[in-house]
Amino acid sequence: xxxxxxxxxxxxxxxxxxxxxxxxxxxxxxxxxxxxxxxxxxxxxxxxxxxxxxxxxxxxxxxxxxxxxxxxxxxxxxxxxxxxxxxxxxxxxxxxxxxxxxxxxxxxxxxxxxxxxxxxxxxxxxxxxxxxxxxxxxxxxxxxxxxxxxxxxxxxxxxxxxxxxxxxxxxxxxxxxxxxxxxxxxxxxxxxxxxxxxxxxxxxxxxxxxxxxxxxxxxxxxxxxxxxxxxxxxxxxxxxxxxxxxxxxxxxxxxxxxxxxxxxxxxxxxxxxxxxxxxxxxxxxxxxxxxxxxxxxxxxxxxxxxxxxxxxxxxxxxxxxxxxxxxxxxxxxxxxxxxxxxxxxxxxxxxxxxxxxxxxxxxxxxxxxxxxxxxxxxxxxxxxxxxxxxxxxxxxxxxxxxxxxxxxxxxxxxxxxxxxxxxxxxxxxxxxxxxxxxxxxxxxxxxxxxxxxxxxxxxxxxxxxxxxxxxxxxxxxxxxxxxxxxxxxxxxxxxxxxxxxxxxxxxxxxxxxxxxxxxxxxxxx
Numbered sequence: 001x002x003x004x005x006x007x008x009x010x011x012x013x014x015x016x017x018x019x020x021x022x023x024x025x026x027x028x029x030x031x032x033x034x035x036x037x038x039x040x041x042x043x044x045x046x047x048x049x050x051x052x053x054x055x056x057x058x059x060x061x062x063x064x065x066x067x068x069x070x071x072x073x074x075x076x077x078x079x080x081x082x083x084x085x086x087x088x089x090x091x092x093x094x095x096x097x098x099x100x101x102x103x104x105x106x107x108x109x110x111x112x113x114x115x116x117x118x119x120x121x122x123x124x125x126x127x128x129x130x131x132x133x134x135x136x137x138x139x140x141x142x143x144x145x146x147x148x149x150x151x152x153x154x155x156x157x158x159x160x161x162x163x164x165x166x167x168x169x170x171x172x173x174x175x176x177x178x179x180x181x182x183x184x185x186x187x188x189x190x191x192x193x194x195x196x197x198x199x200x201x202x203x204x205x206x207x208x209x210x211x212x213x214x215x216x217x218x219x220x221x222x223x224x225x226x227x228x229x230x231x232x233x234x235x236x237x238x239x240x241x242x243x244x245x246x247x248x249x250x251x252x253x254x255x256x257x258x259x260x261x262x263x264x265x266x267x268x269x270x271x272x273x274x275x276x277x278x279x280x281x282x283x284x285x286x287x288x289x290x291x292x293x294x295x296x297x298x299x300x301x302x303x304x305x306x307x308x309x310x311x312x313x314x315x316x317x318x319x320x321x322x323x324x325x326x327x328x329x330x331x332x333x334x335x336x337x338x339x340x341x342x343x344x345x346x347x348x349x350x351x352x353x354x355x356x357x358x359x360x361x362x363x364x365x366x367x368x369x370x371x372x373x374x375x376x377x378x379x380x381x382x383x384x385x386x387x388x389x390x391x392x393x394x395x396x397x398x399x400x401x402x403x404x405x406x407x408x409x410x411x412x413x414x415x416x417x418x419x420x421x422x423x424x425x426x427x428x429x430x431x432x433x434x435x436x437x438x439x440x441x442x443x444x445x446x447x448x449x450x451x452x453x454x455x456x457x458x459x460x461x462x463x464x465x466x467x468x469x470x471x472x473x474x475x476x477x478x479x480x481x482x483x484x485x486x487x488x489x490x491x492x493x494x495x496x497x498x499x500x501x502x503x504x505x506x507x508x509x510x511x512x513x514x515x516x517x518x519x520x521x522x523x524x525x
Contacts, residue, residue: 006165006166008166012034012074012227025037026206040071044149044151050151058103059107063109065210068133070235079156084168086098088110089472100124107129132144167216169181179414185362190314191314195284195316203231204231205232208222210239241262241266245278245280257283258288306319312364343355348391351387351399358382413433413474415495434495448482450484463479478508482506
């Protein structure tokens, strides 16, 4: 039978052929050689086939970091199916939307997520097969992970006409509404290749990330990037500020990645005599606060390379010159510009929307959303929704989101996902969620809520109501009960007015009231 092979599969096979005993993956105390990577990918591929998954099917991956994610993912590529990595923090309506919208035929889920998965999978008729990791089958789950991997280590016998992409769909964070599924078509790896080249990692050296593999940063830049560079890949369970550089020392990592608030959190750790005694040469950063840039480089004796990229379309800015605060310049033949509301370029120093266009034209689209796709690519340029400026030397600078969104701990949060949950509270008439400044250089979430006539609700009750229904990083820190929410004549929330109000005397602070920031405690301790 014929089988078109993905670029990732071809890399795995080449590495296993060239040096089968060389270690590629390190996770906790486990290491895996390239020969084992190939073996596990083939076993997983045959397991998916035995379960009933077929080429061109889509499979949701709801797993935290670990080898199981990688074997399940590679197995799908080897037998021609499409992976749909899903943020494991998603809950309720948002998770159901992703499962239903993507039309996944199968899912692999962590045992700890079974309750939220079982609730969200209702009314998803395409979902036929399920695998659990870390728990037993049964109760609506077909197989456990051991059963999936019990398949033979032989070449999958399958007819694959079109090689699968690195991801069948990666979902946006839904900053302006429900998450959108991004589908790639002939995705160009050139921009990522330039970024990886700038990192300076040599074959056999180690790249480290504790960022989740369901995000494009860890999946594309770290995992797949290490394959492309023939480097080792050290994977952390999750980001921990107190362990971050110790893990880099443990794995002798010369490169790691950082997102937004991570750098501020690392700098808030108590100084240590060995801060600068670490093997890291380069940190690929997206969103480093300008006022912490130099301090970070000097304290940990490394080089920071700031960059900009997004899952929605292939285009990257890279700052290899160390110009503090800048996202850098365009690479790989992709044109970037800053434009006004009419799409006309603005002068240097003026703020406008960041747009870019790839020399090969449109390479992505939003699944099932032709109007949103057309709007994003209007005029032949991809409109990022980000505000930016450009200086006279051609360096670009991030200036926030064009539409209201919240960015906390490296995660983009949609006001929609919070408001959808809060508005379902029996005593809430309406609500609005928005960003207020954080001492970590990003945002905190504030919620304002109007009680139903004759109803009564407290901030503590609303926070408790949100827990388990939205991602942990999206649970509001600040809550204010109000009599009305400012709106336009067309009844749209005036988020700008709310942001100008900021924290008022009537604002309740979850942390000041003695509540724990569970997301920060668990992920960044």
